Amino acid sequence: MQGETHHQLAHELQAFTFAFAQQHILAPCRLSVWVLATPAIMHSFPEPALALVDDLRKAAANDPARAIAFQGSPGANSHRAAMEARPDALPLPCFSFEDALDAVKDGRAGHAIIPIENSQHGRVADIHFLLPESGLAIVGEYFMPIHHALMGIGPRGPNAVFEAAYSHPQALGQSRTFLRKRGIVPLSYADTAGAAAHVKERGDPKLGAIAPAIAAELYGLEITEENVEDSDDNMTRFVILADKPTFLKVERDQPAMTTFVFEVKNIPAALYKAMGGFATNGVNMTKLESYQHGTSFSATRFYADIIGVPGDPAVDRALEECAFHSKELRVLGTYPQGRKRG
DSSP, rough: OOOOOHHHHHHHHHHHHHHHIIIIIITOOTOOOOOOOHHHHSSSSSHHHHHHHHHHHHHHHGGGGEEEEEESTTTTTHHHHHHHHHSOOOOOSSSSHHHHHHHHHTOOOEEEEEEETTTTTTEETHHHHHHHHHOOOOEEEEEEEEEEEEEEEEEEOOTTTOOOEOOHHHHHTHHHHHHHHOOEEEEESOHHHHHHHHHHHOOTEEEEEEHHHHHHHTTOEEEEEOSSSSSSTTEEEEEEEEEEOOOOOOOTTTTTEEEEEEEESTTTTTHHHHHHHHHTTTTOEEEEEEEOOOSSSOOEEEEEEESSOSSHHHHHHHHHHHHHEEEEEEEOOOOOOOSSOO
């Protein structure tokens, strides 16, 4: 009884917060992504997804070595990426990125697949912190075109409109122009397919979800518009992780990537000097992003991708010089290219 009361109060609080935000906060700027979901509904998968989650978890438990963990409910983009990147694997749904990484560390899955960046909306939040801290190694990458659909409770009449739409912050960002033109308030949820299941659970025809089209089929929703992403070339890059790294030979006809993180010394021109070795040794760096580590704002870390593998003399010299000018350098993985660079 107490749990039911708490659940009811959570829904009432959410409804009040949403109404208040519409009237007092969201009206001036409809581009913002507001996280209005409460702990009562965000600590686990929504009820319409539970049976599917349970089936997939049971299958993965029978053969953990074949399992590949992903974040999100069944039908999420990460679920699709897992099946496309590893067709013979058993998908294991996990509520959070941390849960997916822990599944590999705990032996419940042989691999995990995690989105790290999107061509339209940039870096996936917290990934640069989670990957180094996980202790896992990147052993592969996968690029997947992303298409979103707007869906809701059906059937919908010709004049029916959505007041708000739930989805993952990345999907909301990738569809922000679409949502703004239609006056739809974006509401954040843990994943795209979970947002669809949540809308089904709520049963409110004024609420929609931005999710893969398959989510509408899985959770009994009606698609009102397809391909609502703002860019036709919307692409997400995923990395595949395992508890042990791969060691690739230097093969010119099979280009590979190496990903590493480093923290430069807090002295003038440290980054310039750390980067010099890649230029002088002809090593192509395809990605370099900075992020703060800790609360001092003086310890800047960098996440980098280069073309090449350790064992190649040019790569070894470049990494050695970078390490010399850094407080710390850690290779996160070496893996075959999923897509040609340059």
